[in-house]
Amino acid sequence: MKLSKSLANCRAIRRYLLIFTAVSLLLLPLSLAYLVWNEQLQKIRGFEAFNVQQPPQQQQQQLHPQQQHLQQQQLHPQSQYPVVRYPVLLLNKNKNKDLTVVATGKTKNKWRYVDKDSNQTFLPLIPEYAVQTLTPQEMLQVEQRMDQRRERLRDKCSAAGLDVVGHDPWHTPNTWEFLVNKKYHIIWCNVFKAASSSWMFNFNVLAGYSPSYLRKTKKILLNLARERYPRVTLDELREAQNYSLTFIIARNPFERLLSAYRDKMVFALPYSFHDKLGRNIVRNYRKKPSLISRAGNTKFPSFPEFVNWLLDQVKRGNFIDMHFVSAVSFCTPCLIRFDMILKFESMAEDQLYLIEKTGLKRVIAPVWRNMGKGRKTHELQQQFYAQLTRKEMLALYHYYKYDFELFDYDIQEYLQVALPDEADSPAGTNN
Numbered sequence: 001m002k003l004s005k006s007l008a009n010c011r012a013i014r015r016y017l018l019i020f021t022a023v024s025l026l027l028l029p030l031s032l033a034y035l036v037w038n039e040q041l042q043k044i045r046g047f048e049a050f051n052v053q054q055p056p057q058q059q060q061q062q063l064h065p066q067q068q069h070l071q072q073q074q075l076h077p078q079s080q081y082p083v084v085r086y087p088v089l090l091l092n093k094n095k096n097k098d099l100t101v102v103a104t105g106k107t108k109n110k111w112r113y114v115d116k117d118s119n120q121t122f123l124p125l126i127p128e129y130a131v132q133t134l135t136p137q138e139m140l141q142v143e144q145r146m147d148q149r150r151e152r153l154r155d156k157c158s159a160a161g162l163d164v165v166g167h168d169p170w171h172t173p174n175t176w177e178f179l180v181n182k183k184y185h186i187i188w189c190n191v192f193k194a195a196s197s198s199w200m201f202n203f204n205v206l207a208g209y210s211p212s213y214l215r216k217t218k219k220i221l222l223n224l225a226r227e228r229y230p231r232v233t234l235d236e237l238r239e240a241q242n243y244s245l246t247f248i249i250a251r252n253p254f255e256r257l258l259s260a261y262r263d264k265m266v267f268a269l270p271y272s273f274h275d276k277l278g279r280n281i282v283r284n285y286r287k288k289p290s291l292i293s294r295a296g297n298t299k300f301p302s303f304p305e306f307v308n309w310l311l312d313q314v315k316r317g318n319f320i321d322m323h324f325v326s327a328v329s330f331c332t333p334c335l336i337r338f339d340m341i342l343k344f345e346s347m348a349e350d351q352l353y354l355i356e357k358t359g360l361k362r363v364i365a366p367v368w369r370n371m372g373k374g375r376k377t378h379e380l381q382q383q384f385y386a387q388l389t390r391k392e393m394l395a396l397y398h399y400y401k402y403d404f405e406l407f408d409y410d411i412q413e414y415l416q417v418a419l420p421d422e423a424d425s426p427a428g429t430n431n
Contacts, residue, residue: 125362132366134352142353149341149408156406157334165335170328170402173335175237177322179229181206185244186358187237189331190222192323193259194251194344195351200225202364241337245358248331250407251344253400254414257310258303258384260323265300277321281309290422294387303384307392314399328402343407382417390418 134142157163165171177190184206190196200221204214207228214221232240268275281301285291285308294304301309313320322330333341340357342350351366385393397404397411404411 126365128362130365131361132352133356133361134349138349139353139356142349145346145350146340146353149343150338152408153333153338153341153406156402160334160402160405162328162334162402170332171335172332173234174330174332175232175234175336177330178232178237179203179225180232180237180240180244181229182240182244184358184360184363186360187240187244187246189246189248189333189336189338191249191251191256191327191331193256193263194249194327195342195347196249197221198367199249201367203229205364206360237336245339245354246337247340247342247354248327248333248338249342249344249347250327250403252409253327253403254385254396254411255344255381256327257324257396257400258380261303261306261384262380264321264323265306268300278306281305285309302387304387304392307388307396311392311395311399326400326403328406333406341407381414385414386417386419388418389421390415391421393418 154163162170165173178187179190180187181203186206188199188203190200201211201214204221204225205211207225209224209228214224217224264274265278265281268278278300282299282305285301285305286295288308291302291304291308294302296302310320310324320326320329328334340350340354342354348366355361355364355366388396393411393414403409
């Protein structure tokens with residue numbers, strides 16, 4: 001009797017242990033998921049709090065409430081919130097997709113909802129002594145330069161018939177790569193390899209990511225930006241343009257193409273999309289008779305191989321990678337209004353002018369990123385474009401013709417270094 005009773009107790013204990021183990025195994029992943037989720041809210045996506053130093057509490061109490069408000073407005077003129085500020089968290093966990101979540105910095109009620117369309121962010125201001133500005137005379141000179149660029153763009157668009165809506169990529173407004181910041185009223189069409197890394201960094205700062213996080217993160221800045229800047233329709237873009245400044249950064253198309261080739265082919269990350277693309281180009285073009293003498297022994301395509309591949313894509317009407325595509329086709333500046341046309345060659349002054357005009361001189365700094373691999377641009381142009389025949393170069397110019405004409409660039413210096421044409425030298429496309 002005692003033996004059967006003890007066995008029953010053992011069974012009961014074992015049953016409870018099994019139930020406890022099962023519940024523990026069930027709760028463990030849920031607990032881990034909660035911890036990771038909570039950690040992501042505060043750290044992983046760079047939503048650090050920006051702690052701005054406040055005046056001592058005793059001094060604040062001595063001020064009249066209206067004086068305190070004016071003091072805060074002087075430090076942060078665009079804000080109506082406390083001095084200690086936190087960036088927007090685009091969680092969209094709520095049912096209303098027009099709202100997003102903001103950190104309050106409080107122990108209780110850590111988050112609150114705000115209008116997502118405002119792109120509301122609170123950024124630490126750059127100290128006055130660190131702000132870079134142009135003199136009034138320099139501002140006037142840059143403004144005149146901007147007027148001339150807009151006038152040339154308008155005239156060339158009209159002469160080429162690019163200001164008429166049609167059905168091909170050159171006559172269809174393309175809003176794919178526009179970033180619209182509604183809080184700071186600034187819109188940018190991101191032309192890749194035209195100071196795009198620098199201004200992608202700036203737009204991420206304006207979207208609420210801390211500069212320190214952006215410098216150390218391994219995430220792609222474009223992907224981070226798209227979490228804050230959803231793609232817009234043409235109607236949405238034009239509505240935002242009514243109260244925003246829209247700009248584009250132009251660069252010599254041959255210089256931009258060479259930069260893209262070196263970045264995406266020569267220095268492609270192993271096993272990345274462009275690494276695989278480069279190997280595919282090598283397989284298909286390295287044994288061509290006209291390219292054997294200019295091929296080399298590298299795993300990535302030589303510049304002539306890459307150019308012949310690109311010309312074949314254009315000839316066949318295939319999709320052109322966003323790093324190699326014509327800027328005119330990509331941003332359609334003849335169909336979408338641009339208030340400012342910055343140029344890569346005069347970027348130092350142009351971006352200071354833009355920052356001044358948008359009132360962001362204490363929010364973002366004109367910092368250059370990815371300024372090359374240590375070789376001067378002119379030397380690289382001489383080295384790589386001297387590998388192309390004149391026929392190949394003219395065929396390449398034919399595709400980028402509007403980039404040259406609309407933004408006032410010249411092909412002559414490239415033609416001077418081109419190889420002479422041979423009777424059997426293919427050019428991918430015809431003039």
